[in-house]
Amino acid sequence: MMKTLSATFERFGGVMLLPVALALIAFLLIGRPSTWVTLTVAGLAMGMMIFLMASGLSLIFGLMDVLNFGHSAFVSFGAFIAASVLAFLGAWVSGGSAVLNIAALMAAIAAATAFGALAGWAFERVIVKPVYKDHLRQILITMGALIVADEIILTLWGGAPIPVPRPAVLTGSIVVGDVSIEIYRIFAFLLGLCVYVAMHFALNRTRIGLLVRAGVENREMVEALGFRIDRLFIAVFMAGSALAAMGGAMWAGYQSLITTAIGAEMMILVFIVVIIGGLGSIEGSLLGAILVGLMANYVAFLFPKMSLASNMILMMAILLWRPFGLKPAVKG
Amino acid sequence: MREAILRLDDVHTDIAQYHVLHGVSLDVPEGGVHVLLGRNGAGKTTSLRTIMGLWRARKGAIVLRHRDITALPTPDIARLGVAFVPENMGIFGGLTVEENMRLAAEGGRFDDERLQRIFALFPAMEKFWQSQAHALSGGQKQMLAISRAIVEKRDLILIDEPTKGLAPAIIRAMIDAFREIAKETTILLVEQNFHFARALGETVAVIDDGRIVHRGTMAALAADEALQNQFLSLSMEAH
Incomplete structure (x- = not known):
């Protein structure tokens, strides 16, 4: 009986159906279609931004077996660098030209992403490399690095909240009937989707991607086949850090006002996504991020006091059902 | 005797605080199948992993075609034409x-x-x-x-207990396959299954407690019951 149910569940999409099921339950509880659409789009946009931050961490966990508690520093730096670039290009941001609006945003995201990649390279070489294969020291040294990074941000940008100007073309909402959808949320969702498609292509259609997938399963065997896994580690760490910074930049635009706590606040959700998605799995990260994004928005509307606890409960429920997450990388 | 493609000279390997290989010396002639026999924990897998650079030799030398590979990183050893099939298959x-x-x-x-x-x-x-x-x-x-x-064509293939847990019909297919593969390359095979090893091996070395305790031709070991009793009872269960 259980086997038949399980086979039927898998045939209709398996765990990929969970966001649909969550959305349907929320629809019944919310009652008003326009509110439900607004919350669903907000949840998807939030999920995609969390996916940007979480996917790199998941690969770093899965491939390198590194517990990087400093990952949120890249989120914070990405947010503050993007805010500074947007402030510097203020005339482009607020001007009437849609091309300049988008160019300003792209420059902000590119600067954040490039900084993330370079800082990721330095972080891996100086801080992470000496503590491979030692989880306790990894936790201690990456948390120490996080504190130092937060202090650097505090020194450079100060402790007061910083406004993040949003490009004029992405302000406002699209109104269809009584449904109102923020344009920035649509943009965030589409950008996240593009990054996911690019990552999926890179992992499944390129030789480097093949090596990363193999390395997540068995690093030693990848070396025995003649590949230098340490070079792959650097590339993955840089990519993961760059994605975190990109996510931070997008999140800064979404929030409109950022503080030095931005990285730490997001890391709770990022860790939940990585754990419920399954280590080393990009599909798992996407699924986990969408579930977390939807859950956060639905619960914040339905039961505001349960907002923070809801994703913890989601994580516990999923881990009780699937201890290795929803879509972990296959091993062996 | 053909020239050795691989030579281990007084190789010592530690795993954590344990001294596992106590001076393994072994010549693997070029071409054919050569077998390293031994009981569980005798040092067979450690020998293969040390050759592959996955565990480091603390002392001694490993020479592949006159080139000292003792300190080479694993990927470099692989690129010299050495393939490794681990006990868990590593797929x-x-x-x-x-x-x-x-x-x-x-x-x-x-x-x-x-x-x-x-x-x-x-x-x-x-x-x-x-x-x-x-x-x-x-x-x-x-x-x-x-x-x-x-x-790809390899010079040397290190294979760790390929018959473990396999059905007899599969093992027979493996014997045929290994004979075919050995026509173009050298195989160093670690085994506990003496019947499988006997069907393939040209030379044999028996390892026990991290030391080579016997080496010679497989034909000599297969024909000499006293030798078998001495080494097989010492070091393995003959299937």
Whole structure:
């Protein structure tokens, strides 16, 4: 009986159906279609931004077996660098030209992403490399690095909240009937989707991607086949850090006002996504991020006091059902 | 006696605080199948992993075709033409059979003629070409591990207990395949299954407690019951 149910569940999409099921339950509880659409789009946009931050961490966990508690520093730096670039290009941001609006945003995201990649390279070489294969020291040294990074941000940008100007073309909402959808949320969702498609292509259609997938399963065997896994580690760490910074930049635009706590606040959700998605799995990260994004928005509307606890409960429920997450990388 | 392709000279290896290899010295002649026999924990797997650079020799020398590889990183040893099939087969379960093989192919490109020969040796590989490797049976996984090792021409293949847990029919197929593979390369085979080892091996070395306690031809060991009693009862269960 259980086997038949399980086979039927898998045939209709398996765990990929969970966001649909969550959305349907929320629809019944919310009652008003326009509110439900607004919350669903907000949840998807939030999920995609969390996916940007979480996917790199998941690969770093899965491939390198590194517990990087400093990952949120890249989120914070990405947010503050993007805010500074947007402030510097203020005339482009607020001007009437849609091309300049988008160019300003792209420059902000590119600067954040490039900084993330370079800082990721330095972080891996100086801080992470000496503590491979030692989880306790990894936790201690990456948390120490996080504190130092937060202090650097505090020194450079100060402790007061910083406004993040949003490009004029992405302000406002699209109104269809009584449904109102923020344009920035649509943009965030589409950008996240593009990054996911690019990552999926890179992992499944390129030789480097093949090596990363193999390395997540068995690093030693990848070396025995003649590949230098340490070079792959650097590339993955840089990519993961760059994605975190990109996510931070997008999140800064979404929030409109950022503080030095931005990285730490997001890391709770990022860790939940990585754990419920399954280590080393990009599909798992996407699924986990969408579930977390939807859950956060639905619960914040339905039961505001349960907002923070809801994703913890989601994580516990999923881990009780699937201890290795929803879509972990296959091993062996 | 042919020239040795691989020479281990007084190799000592530690794993954590344990001194596992106590001065292993071994010559592996070029071509054919050469067997390292020994009971569980005797040092067979440690020997192979030390040759491959996965565990470091603390003392002694490992020489491949006159080149000292003792301190070389594993990828460099692999690029010198050494393939390794570990005891757990080391296949990538989330990758397809094709992707597993492609990783080992030079530049990710297959030599079609070679691939057809592999399919002739192991027809299951062609049948399950696009299947995920984790879905294969134990025997098919072993075939994949060996196919991956020979997707390019190698000078030396290190194989760790390929018959472990396999059905007799699969083991017979493996014997035929290994005979074919040994026509173009050298195989250093670690085994506990004496019947399998006897069917393939030209030379044999017996390891016990981290030391080589016997070396000679397989024919001599197979013909000499007293030798077998001395070493097989010492070091393995003869299947």
